[in-house]
Amino acid sequence: MYDRNNIFYKILHGEIPSKKVFENDVALAFYDINPVCKVHVLVICKRECRNLEEFVQGSSAEEVKAYFETLTKVAEDVLGLGRSGYRVLTNTGRDAGQEVEHFHMHILGGESLKGVL
Ligand code: AMP
Numbered sequence: 001m002y003d004r005n006n007i008f009y010k011i012l013h014g015e016i017p018s019k020k021v022f023e024n025d026v027a028l029a030f031y032d033i034n035p036v037c038k039v040h041v042l043v044i045c046k047r048e049c050r051n052l053e054e055f056v057q058g059s060s061a062e063e064v065k066a067y068f069e070t071l072t073k074v075a076e077d078v079l080g081l082g083r084s085g086y087r088v089l090t091n092t093g094r095d096a097g098q099e100v101e102h103f104h105m106h107i108l109g110g111e112s113l114k115g116v117l
Contacts, residue, residue, distance in 0.1 A: 001047045006060060008102035012046065020059045022078050025085055027070045029107075037084075038110030040112070043079050051092040071105055076107040081109040087116075 010016040018030035020034065021041050030039040045067055049055045056064055076082035086109030091098040108116060 002050055002054075003101060004048070006100055006102050008042075008044045008070070008100050008104060009048070012044065013100075024070055026066045029070075029074045032106070037108050037113060037116050039081065039108070041074065041079060041107040042104045043067075043074055043107065047103070049103045050101045051098070051103050052090050053092065072106070075107045075109070079107065079109065081107070085109065085113075087113050104108050 007016060011018045012028055018028075021031065023027040023029070025046070027043050027045055029043045030089055031039055032042050045055055047059060047063070049056060049058055055067070059067070071088060075086050075088065078085075088105050088107055090103070090105045
């Protein structure tokens with residue numbers, strides 16, 4: 001069950017501030033508060049779901065496409081990482097170390113990511 005008592009729900013609803021990068025109907029992108037590399041941005045979906053599996057199962061094909069188009073638009077156009085390169089990842093569950101149970105993907109870049117997990 002999705003629990004609204006999570007930090008990204010609060011950011012999405014303006015209850016907690018964030019350093020916003022981009023927003024549209026499907027997603028909100030903002031800088032990670034604890035960056036692991038020079039550019040570390042989170043792209044959270046607007047739908048209430050805990051992880052990738054719930055997002056894909058609970059969304060239409062158009063919504064999934066719109067989310068991933070937003071993800072690449074933020075990485076390539078907004079952050080300008082297309083030329084130098086970047087990594088995207090999502091954590092699901094305990095073994096992945098997922099901290100916040102609201103589906104999001106990390107965009108990592110701005111420097112060599114060798115050694116950055
Ligand atoms: P994950 O382990 O994939 O759930 O990642 C959660 C990420 O959220 C971590 O990289 C945290 O540094 C980041 N984070 C936690 N709280 C905030 C916040 N208030 N603003 C921005 N990023 C946050």
